[in-house]
Amino acid sequence: MRVGIFSDDTAIGTVAADLINELYLRKPDAVLGLATGSSPLTTYAILTERVKEGRVSFAQGQAFMLDEYVGLDLDHPQRYRNVIDREFASGVDFPSHAINGPDGNAPDLVSGAALYDRSIAEAGGVDLQILGIGSDGHIAFNEPGGSLASRTHVGVLTEQTRRDNARFFDNDITQVPTHCVTQGLGTIMEARRLVLIAQGAGKAEAVRELVEGAVSAHWPATIMQMHPDAWVLVDDDAASALDLADYYREVWEKSRA
Numbered sequence: 001m002r003v004g005i006f007s008d009d010t011a012i013g014t015v016a017a018d019l020i021n022e023l024y025l026r027k028p029d030a031v032l033g034l035a036t037g038s039s040p041l042t043t044y045a046i047l048t049e050r051v052k053e054g055r056v057s058f059a060q061g062q063a064f065m066l067d068e069y070v071g072l073d074l075d076h077p078q079r080y081r082n083v084i085d086r087e088f089a090s091g092v093d094f095p096s097h098a099i100n101g102p103d104g105n106a107p108d109l110v111s112g113a114a115l116y117d118r119s120i121a122e123a124g125g126v127d128l129q130i131l132g133i134g135s136d137g138h139i140a141f142n143e144p145g146g147s148l149a150s151r152t153h154v155g156v157l158t159e160q161t162r163r164d165n166a167r168f169f170d171n172d173i174t175q176v177p178t179h180c181v182t183q184g185l186g187t188i189m190e191a192r193r194l195v196l197i198a199q200g201a202g203k204a205e206a207v208r209e210l211v212e213g214a215v216s217a218h219w220p221a222t223i224m225q226m227h228p229d230a231w232v233l234v235d236d237d238a239a240s241a242l243d244l245a246d247y248y249r250e251v252w253e254k255s256r257a
């Protein structure tokens with residue numbers, strides 16, 4: 001695992017955007033894995049600028065979203081498909097049909113989830129997956145207690161996640177859906193590179209478990225320790241509970257020199 005600890009969000013976003021930039025220069029038809037939520041917003045803003053400046057293009061690329069709420073109206077502003085369009089896709093040059101997301105309104109959610117999993121494989125798999133982490137240690141919407149080898153599936157959100165996400169729903173937890181469709185941990189682990197972004201003290205415990213805890217279903221993100229190319233980019237607050245933070249800083253400096 002490569003752990004980068006930064007004092008501000010622009011530095012995190014620049015490192016993440018550089019990794020994506022390098023990928024698309026090397027492989028213009030690469031498949032990008034998209035996370036929703038606040039963690040990657042600076043990365044998306046930097047990439048949007050770079051597309052405008054002609055430094056990177058997604059015109060031959062494809063993208064797969066991690067997850068979706070079940071049952072939100074198609075035009076609901078917090079439906080993840082709409083969030084990604086607003087926060088990223090509308091500002092960059094992916095062809096419109098090239099952004100894929102799980103269908104949270106499919107008449108048969110279980111078959112829809114299996115179909116989505118297959119479509120990722122048929123696209124050749126994800127080259128670089130952007131991830132955030134929940135304060136309960138989820139990645140995508142893989143909540144504690146699930147299989148570490150799961151495929152895309154229908155899940156139930158924890159109350160903690162619904163409370164955390166209520167800020168996007170008028171601070172009203174009753175408006176936050178109870179169910180989701182999410183890529184499974186097994187699906188995510190097949191991506192060729194994982195890049196997780198976390199900011200703020202609210203993520204410190206989850207980041208400590210992710211980097212230094214035992215691999216367990218209690219903290220689903222810990223499965224990333226088993227990935228050969230996982231990057232964890234955090235700010236000082238999110239890194240504040242790490243035992244070995246100084247060592248990770250030293251390793252980061254020395255491996256970049």
Ligand code: F6R
Pocket residue numbers: 034035036037038039040066067131132133134138139140141
């Ligand atoms: C969203 C997703 C979630 C979020 C996580 C953190 O697609 O997969 O795992 O990344 O809940 O959310 P933020 O970034 O809003 O703190």
